[in-house]
Amino acid sequence: MVPNLRRWDFDVVADIFNRRDRNLILQIPFGSRIVEDGWYWLPNSKGQYTVRSCYKMLENLPSPPNSSVWRNLWQLPVPAKVKNFLWRAMANVVPTADNLVQRRVEVHPLCPICNVSTETIYHVLLECPFAKSCWLASVVGFIGNCVNVGEWLETLFTRCSKDDCSLAAMICWGIWLNRNNRVWRNINGRVSTLLNLAGQHLFQWQQVRKNPYFSHSLVANDHGSVCWKRPRDGWFKCNVDATISRHRGTISFGAVIRSSQGDLLQLKVLPFLVHLQLVRQRESACEKLSVGSCIFQFVQLLLRWIAYKCLMLYMTVLLILMVLVL
Numbered sequence: 149m150v151p152n153l154r155r156w157d158f159d160v161v162a163d164i165f166n167r168r169d170r171n172l173i174l175q176i177p178f179g180s181r182i183v184e185d186g187w188y189w190l191p192n193s194k195g196q197y198t199v200r201s202c203y204k205m206l207e208n209l210p211s212p213p214n215s216s217v218w219r220n221l222w223q224l225p226v227p228a229k230v231k232n233f234l235w236r237a238m239a240n241v242v243p244t245a246d247n248l249v250q251r252r253v254e255v256h257p258l259c260p261i262c263n264v265s266t267e268t269i270y271h272v273l274l275e276c277p278f279a280k281s282c283w284l285a286s287v288v289g290f291i292g293n294c295v296n297v298g299e300w301l302e303t304l305f306t307r308c309s310k311d312d313c314s315l316a317a318m319i320c321w322g323i324w325l326n327r328n329n330r331v332w333r334n335i336n337g338r339v340s341t342l343l344n345l346a347g348q349h350l351f352q353w354q355q356v357r358k359n360p361y362f363s364h365s366l367v368a369n370d371h372g373s374v375c376w377k378r379p380r381d382g383w384f385k386c387n388v389d390a391t392i393s394r395h396r397g398t399i400s401f402g403a404v405i406r407s408s409q410g411d412l413l414q415l416k417v418l419p420f421l422v423h424l425q426l427v428r429q430r431e432s433a434c435e436k437l438s439v440g441s442c443i444f445q446f447v448q449l450l451l452r453w454i455a456y457k458c459l460m461l462y463m464t465v466l467l468i469l470m471v472l473v474l
Contacts, residue, residue, distance in 0.1 A: 155178075156173065158174075161174065189201065216302075216305070217298060217302045220301075220305045220313070224310070224314050224317055225310075225354055225357070226314050226317045226318060226350065226353070229321075230317050230318060230321045233321055233324060234301065234320060237269045237273065237297045237320070238296075238297050238298045240269060240296070240297075242324075244268055245259070245266065245267035246267060246268045259271055260327065261276050261277075261278045261326075261330055262277050262278070269297060270294075270297055272323065272324065273297065273300075273320050273323055274290075274292070274300060278323075278326070278339070281339045282319055282322075282323060282342055283319070285343060286315070286316075286319060286343055287312060288304075288308060288312050288315060288316045288319065291303050291307070304316055315346065318346040318349060318350045319342070319343065319346045321346070322346045323342070378408055378409075378410060380408060381408045382408060384405055384406070384407055384413065385405070385406055385408075386403055386404070386405045387403070387404050387406075388403045388458075388461060390402075390454065390458065390461075399453070399454065400417060401458065401461045402416070402417045403415065403416050
């Protein structure tokens with residue numbers, strides 16, 4: 149808004165906001181009266197701040213969770229994004245329909261899963277029939293009769309073990325992802341799939357945290373795997389590998405560059421389509437030959453293809469190393 153001119157500053161609005169918000173802002177009319185802005189205290193009918201009105205307002209606010217809930221939450225052995233989501237759920241700053249409506253966003257206020265109740269974060273994670281089915285089918289069980297997510301977490305930490313609390317956190321994350329898939333991709337999830345993925349992701353994450361790098365204890369003496377060993381100080385190590393998918397007809401190559409401290413610096417994965425038509429032509433030409441000759445020529449063709457792609461990957465890795473060194 150241009151000072152003392154009672155009109156919008158079009159250049160400033162255009163630089164800050166996108167097209168949708170810019171059009172909405174420019175449609176806001178100005179009042180007919182020129183009145184100077186002032187402070188107004190909403191809990192008081194006269195707009196004046198009083199200790200009594202502030203005390204009444206604080207009495208009506210929901211009680212915050214105690215410090216033990218926060219401590220137990222941050223100590224859960226789950227991914228950081230899951231703990232951050234639960235923290236935002238406790239603070240009620242998740243973009244659910246009720247919060248969006250309060251911020252003048254035109255969205256449908258009902259839950260996109262059940263289309264019955266207003267969508268709040270407590271409803272999404274606990275009260276929705278889909279969420280209830282998830283909790284009843286899990287080992288955690290359903291914990292109801294809570295006011296908000298903070299009280300539910302406090303009860304969860306009191307009743308359940310640390311492993312069950314970790315699984316409950318992953319289930320909450322899965323329920324929220326299922327809600328987003330319903331809103332943005334119109335995909336309805338299944339309870340069994342959600343619970344299986346929650347347990348699987350938790351187990352895989354915890355195993356990776358326990359073994360950040362390959363250890364010799366995980367590799368048998370007669371196994372062909374190579375354990376990662378740190379390079380000399382100041383050096384980088386690049387590990388490459390390749391795999392062949394006969395079902396998809398692809399060959400994939402991967403490269404990982406890590407420092408002497410084990411920090412991940414760069415990675416790259418390159419899938420390539422195998423020319424199966426050429427391979428089939430060579431196979432048909434070998435039908436008249438013996439089985440041994442046919443297998444030998446097929447393997448020879450495949451090895452040539454892999455060698456060519458490995459060379460291309462090697463050149464790519466060299467370029468990456470040159471960029472990192474420079």
